[in-house]
Amino acid sequence: MNAWSVRPARVEDAKAIVGLVSYYADKGLLLPRSLSHIYSHIRDYMVAEVDGRVVGCGALEVVWGGLGEVRSLAVEEGMRGLGIGRALVEHLLEDARRLGLDKVFALTYIEDFFEQFGFRRVPKESLPHKIWRDCIHCPKFPECDEVAMILELT
Template sequence: MEYIEPPPAPKRYARKTKEKFRKVALKDRRKRQIVIEKAQIRDVEEILELVNGFAASNLMLPRGPQYLYENIRDFVIACDRDVPVCSLTESREVLHLIVACGSLHVLWEDIAEIRALAIHPDYQHLGLGSKLVEYMKEEAVQLGIKRLFTFTLKEDFFKTLGFKRQSRAELPSKVWGECTRCPKYFKCDEVGMVLDL
């Protein structure tokens, strides 16, 4: 009988993943027209691009179109109007580029989670992350939510916004729902943080 060599087993973590983002020709700060608004159906593809760009480096949970369509009403976006976007093959003008997103997901009568907070690398440290969290905080207050929660690798960022780290034992069981979908389930490195409103 002919012996067929089996293919080699894939090496664990052999392939390094890299963040992939559209190249943006950054405008002068004064010429930027950044608008924060609720997301619409037309924004799904760009939001996925932003979130999955960071998910490729294990900074965030990857998301698919079904999740986005089902939860689009949770999402808030920041857009820069009239940004020239360069692709590999062409240079073109777009009127509307999503440069940041975040979502507020109600978990129970008194608690909501901040998920999928992502700021395009060229727009970080401009206060956008803080502004989106403030926006979602306002939404949560209007809904009657008493506590905000997030799982994150960016503890210091959330600390600047008043969030406090909470031990796993103290977290309500409702917050673990998403963990079952997470590739880091068995080796979670994120911390739970809460903010009382």
């Protein structure tokens, strides 16, 4: 197997991104995303590829002035543990800095993973109400057991 690399997503990656996100959405780990949603947010996404095949993805969505969210982070089951997830997050955070964001948050079950980048757990109530707009579409709503984590970039 050749080395993997991370790059901004292109439109032809959209179906592979849906496949990755759906796989983990079925396990209750991610929110499902439609192909239409991925196309319209394609500029938010980074993908990891090996030999032209997409094996990982993650998105940075600008939520509000100064605030971004890491979303839809997924690495193909057989490719986990190789540093791809970390590289995806690092690329997304680099993009957040380029965009001039002050803070990035994530809603997650894997606190340890996000801590390595400096994210710290915060009360969910401290995040702006706007972020909950997607939650009503979540099968777990309103019994959300994810934790909110935030990283200050400045």
